[in-house]
Amino acid sequence: MEITTKDKIENAKDIKIEAFRANIRKTNPHKHNKYVEIVYLYEGSGSHTIDYDTFEINQPTLFFIQKEQMHHWDILSEPKGFVIIMKKSFLENSTDQQLIQLIGEMSHHPCVYLKDIDQVNTIFQLLVDNLKDRYDTQQTVIEGLLKALFAKFLHDTTPSTGNTHQYSESFIQLKDLLESSEQIINSVNHYADLLHTTPQNLNAICKTAIGVSASKFIGEYIIKEAKRMLLYTNQTVSEIAFDLNFKDSSHFIRYFKRKTEMTPSNFRTS
Known part of the structure; x- marks a missing residue:
């Protein structure tokens, strides 16, 4: 599938x-x-x-x-x-x-x-x-x-509080890169290079836009993509780990469990 x-x-x-x-x-x-x-x-x-x-x-x-x-x-x-x-x-x-x-x-x-x-x-x-x-x-x-x-x-x-997100052009570009890339890379340095900025500045951009670090923001996209693949494909956990650029399946399992409090296999069967 x-x-x-x-x-x-x-x-x-x-x-x-x-x-x-x-x-x-x-x-x-x-x-x-x-x-x-x-x-x-x-x-x-x-x-x-x-x-x-x-x-x-x-x-x-x-x-x-x-x-x-x-x-x-x-x-x-x-x-x-x-x-x-x-x-x-x-x-x-x-x-x-x-x-x-x-x-x-x-x-x-x-x-x-x-x-x-x-x-x-x-x-x-x-x-x-x-x-x-x-x-x-x-x-x-x-x-x-x-x-x-x-x-x-x-x-x-939404409540009329007057508070809205003010996204910078760099944050919009990062979001677009994560949404459109064939493969998401778990590296702030990688996306900082693509956006011609520094990792420190990319962190500041994300914290200003949504209040989290660039690493956490990128991690959210990795977990979203992992969940899609677990739910909607028959790929093995090892194959998904490879597609998501993890060095091995055990690293991917630990990462997924740390983010979701579930193993990939448990998420798939739940």
């Missing part, structure tokens, strides 16, 4: 927004080809599993699926809603830092239950309409509508 990768957007496009397909019921676990997917459902019932967490569909519901995350649906009644597929290139072409910050904030909420649907549905329909015949001058319109949409989501689902 191997992890299936799906690509739902044409190579020439960097963003796609459309109605959620009403015929979707059960899907096999899969991940996406290096893009973010945001799914909003205002009708339907069932569940949605992202990596190793299963969420009930209690409409209206928003799901945020990050690049490389595994997910699958178990929908029991006809769904209605919208889906946004967004490539890295869309954000690279944007000069609106507030939009990038809002997407960063949303990535911390894999599932949120919203308060109302009228305004959200209106914004989604405007986005669909504006993307039908997209031309360059519409980029500003699309970005403005996305900002309104994401701000609405965050306003409805």
Whole structure:
């Protein structure tokens, strides 16, 4: 059994927004080809599993699926809603830092239950309409509508404390490297070199952004990937250890147990 990768957007496009397909019921676990997917459902019932967490569909519901995350649906009644597929290139072409910050904030909420649907549905329909015949001058319109949409989501689902994460460009680049790399390397020095900075500065960047060291942040990604491989492939623990760049399986087992208080084999069977 191997992890299936799906690509739902044409190579020439960097963003796609459309109605959620009403015929979707059960899907096999899969991940996406290096893009973010945001799914909003205002009708339907069932569940949605992202990596190793299963969420009930209690409409209206928003799901945020990050690049490389595994997910699958178990929908029991006809769904209605919208889906946004967004490539890295869309954000690279944007000069609106507030939009990038809002997407960063949303990535911390894999599932949120919203308060109302009228305004959200209106914004989604405007986005669909504006993307039908997209031309360059519409980029500003699309970005403005996305900002309104994401701000609405965050306003409805998080306490209004005034505290938001302010991600630096370097932190966003590190996050993107971890999400898109074929192999995650358990080394702060490795990523510091790629970002043309020092390990000390990379630690400071991570602590400023999310309050943890660069080593811990990288470790979280390694454990996430290990859990995906344990759950969604038939690879042995030794094979997973090799793929994750551990020197041997015993080192990987000790590392995994220290982070999760379970051995890889116990996690797989639980």
